[in-house]
Amino acid sequence: MSVILKVEQVNIDYNRIPALKEVSFQVESGDYIGLAGPNGAGKSTLVKAILGLEPLGAGSIELFGEQLASFSQWEKIAYLPQKHQYNQLFPASVSEVVLSGLAGLPRKAKQGAEIRIREILTELEIASEEYKLFSRLSGGQQQRVLLARALIRRPELLILDEPTTALDPQVREKFFSILSKINKEKKTTIIMVTHDTADIGRYAESLLYLDRSLVFFGLFSDFCDSKKMQDYFGDFSQHLICHQHDH
Amino acid sequence: MELLNFFQYDFLLRALIAGSLLAVLAGVLGVFLVLRKLSLIGDGLAHVSFGAVALGLLLGIYPFYISVPITALAAFLIFRLGEKAKFYGDAAIGIVSAVGIAGGVIIASLAQGFNVDLFSYLFGSLLAISWSELYFLLALTVVSLIFIIYYYRPLFALAFDETAAKALGVKVKFLNTILLLLTALTVAAAVKAVGVMLVSALLILPAATALQLAKNFKATLLMAAGFAVLSVIFGLAASLTYNLPAGASIVMASFFLFIFSYLISYLRK
Numbered sequence: 001m002s003v004i005l006k007v008e009q010v011n012i013d014y015n016r017i018p019a020l021k022e023v024s025f026q027v028e029s030g031d032y033i034g035l036a037g038p039n040g041a042g043k044s045t046l047v048k049a050i051l052g053l054e055p056l057g058a059g060s061i062e063l064f065g066e067q068l069a070s071f072s073q074w075e076k077i078a079y080l081p082q083k084h085q086y087n088q089l090f091p092a093s094v095s096e097v098v099l100s101g102l103a104g105l106p107r108k109a110k111q112g113a114e115i116r117i118r119e120i121l122t123e124l125e126i127a128s129e130e131y132k133l134f135s136r137l138s139g140g141q142q143q144r145v146l147l148a149r150a151l152i153r154r155p156e157l158l159i160l161d162e163p164t165t166a167l168d169p170q171v172r173e174k175f176f177s178i179l180s181k182i183n184k185e186k187k188t189t190i191i192m193v194t195h196d197t198a199d200i201g202r203y204a205e206s207l208l209y210l211d212r213s214l215v216f217f218g219l220f221s222d223f224c225d226s227k228k229m230q231d232y233f234g235d236f237s238q239h240l241i242c243h244q245h246d247h
Numbered sequence: 248m249e250l251l252n253f254f255q256y257d258f259l260l261r262a263l264i265a266g267s268l269l270a271v272l273a274g275v276l277g278v279f280l281v282l283r284k285l286s287l288i289g290d291g292l293a294h295v296s297f298g299a300v301a302l303g304l305l306l307g308i309y310p311f312y313i314s315v316p317i318t319a320l321a322a323f324l325i326f327r328l329g330e331k332a333k334f335y336g337d338a339a340i341g342i343v344s345a346v347g348i349a350g351g352v353i354i355a356s357l358a359q360g361f362n363v364d365l366f367s368y369l370f371g372s373l374l375a376i377s378w379s380e381l382y383f384l385l386a387l388t389v390v391s392l393i394f395i396i397y398y399y400r401p402l403f404a405l406a407f408d409e410t411a412a413k414a415l416g417v418k419v420k421f422l423n424t425i426l427l428l429l430t431a432l433t434v435a436a437a438v439k440a441v442g443v444m445l446v447s448a449l450l451i452l453p454a455a456t457a458l459q460l461a462k463n464f465k466a467t468l469l470m471a472a473g474f475a476v477l478s479v480i481f482g483l484a485a486s487l488t489y490n491l492p493a494g495a496s497i498v499m500a501s502f503f504l505f506i507f508s509y510l511i512s513y514l515r516k
Contacts, residue, residue, distance in 0.1 A: 051413070051414040052413075052414075053410065053413050053414060074415065074416030075416075077414075078415075079411060079414035079415070081408065081410055081411050081414070087282060087407070089458070090282060090406070090407055090464075091457075091458055091461045091462070091463060091464055091466075091467045092403070092407060092463060092464045093462065093463035093464070096403065096463055096464050096465070097407065099400065100400055100403050100404040100407060100415075101404075101415065102400060103400040103401040103403065103404035103405075103412065103415050103416075103417050104401055104404070104412075104415045104416035104417040104418070105415075105416070131462075131463075133462060133463070153415075
């Protein structure tokens with residue numbers, strides 16, 4: 001397995017208040033990582049830093065062997081941001097939203113997109129919605145369309161920022177099972193931000209727990225046995241998280 | 248038939264062509280501005296254009312030639328202020344807009360004597376469009392349409408979700424700069440045609456009208472341009488038939504089209 005993301009000693013401050021402190025970890029190709037932590041822990045900041053949207057105070061980030069500052073292979077990365085950022089009155093059809101995932105890519109990467117869009121929409125069970133207005137779809141369908149927008153890039157690394165917030169449990173299950181399938185069958189590396197540590201443990205094999213600095217990074221099973229995490233959460237909380245994972 | 252006879256006159260034909268080019272430009276650019284909640288940028292830039300026209304009259308330079316670069320500069324200033332200063336974009340528009348109009352009023356009061364010329368720019372005169380202004384509009388329309396067609400997908404991604412567009416590798420800063428520049432040039436040209444007070448209507452109304460009916464983004468752009476051209480045709484026709492001011496008639500025609508589309512959209516529901 002090759003290392004596709006290397007984060008080293010990253011610091012980010014907002015008005016001199018540290019948002020991230022000396023965060024270091026590395027992700028290998030095919031990993032499925034849950035990025036968890038309390039509110040204000042720096043999860044979204046870390047994701048934005050990886051995507052080059054947040055300047056680093058110190059440290060370095062390497063993507064696919066290239067330093068972030070000079071990184072050019074953006075076609076290998078797809079991002080699904082938090083839901084509330086969209087203008088719900090935007091007059092876009094489902095196919096227009098999905099095809100916008102190809103924006104900024106070289107012409108070569110766009111070949112066959114018209115065929116691919118149908119395959120992806122069928123796989124995500126929203127093929128019948130292709131020409132409908134995006135704003136008229138349910139929350140769950142909209143998230144699947146945005147996942148399709150990410151997948152049309154055929155990414156090697158898929159980064160999702162709390163993609164299932166505001167989805168009902170049934171739709172959330174479906175969404176997670178789609179991601180598991182993509183990870184297993186296409187070997188797509190997934191980093192998913194969530195504030196629900198228990199939930200992510202049922203899908204992701206690894207957990208990165210952040211609270212401005214890195215609290216834990218490793219297999220979910222190790223997290224359950226970790227003394228450090230027991231101290232951090234207290235016996236009862238950790239028991240709850242790991243108990244849910246067992247089911 | 249009587250209306251068609253009007254177009255035997257050179258200046259009327261010029262007004263119709265210039266108005267239609269302006270309509271296509273403002274209609275299409277307006278969609279991007281309205282969707283990104285930048286509707287009032289047209290108003291702000293028009294106010295700057297007013298100050299620039301006053302400066303042109305003071306210096307004895309044809310106002311159009313001085314208002315084009317100054318309005319473009321103001322667009323950059325709005326962009327930079329919104330990006331770097333610690334306040335929202337609408338505050339940046341407000342500041343630049345107020346400075347523009349205050350500058351115009353001070354120059355007019357200092358100079359005295361060209362107030363009539365200056366105030367004719369408040370409500371514009373489409374019928375007084377010159378050949379050089381028409382050629383400028385033609386070039387601007389061609390360049391703008393090529394830009395929008397070539398960068399269609401990145402522009403869509405940017406309008407839909409700027410943060411995600413950045414993460415997709417879209418050159419957000421470059422596209423924002425060009426969009427603002429094209430808007431500034433359109434406003435500078437539109438001030439002569441419809442006046443400082445009505446420019447923003449040309450950018451906002453056709454876009455708002457199209458948004459009531461369109462089922463996708465491409466249709467929104469085409470419908471906005473179409474509604475804007477219709478407004479110019481109806482407005483000019485009303486202006487010639489009833490001896491009304493052209494700019495105000497175009498805006499009123501645009502407003503009636505908006506009401507019409509809103510009613511259709513309401514009945515559809």
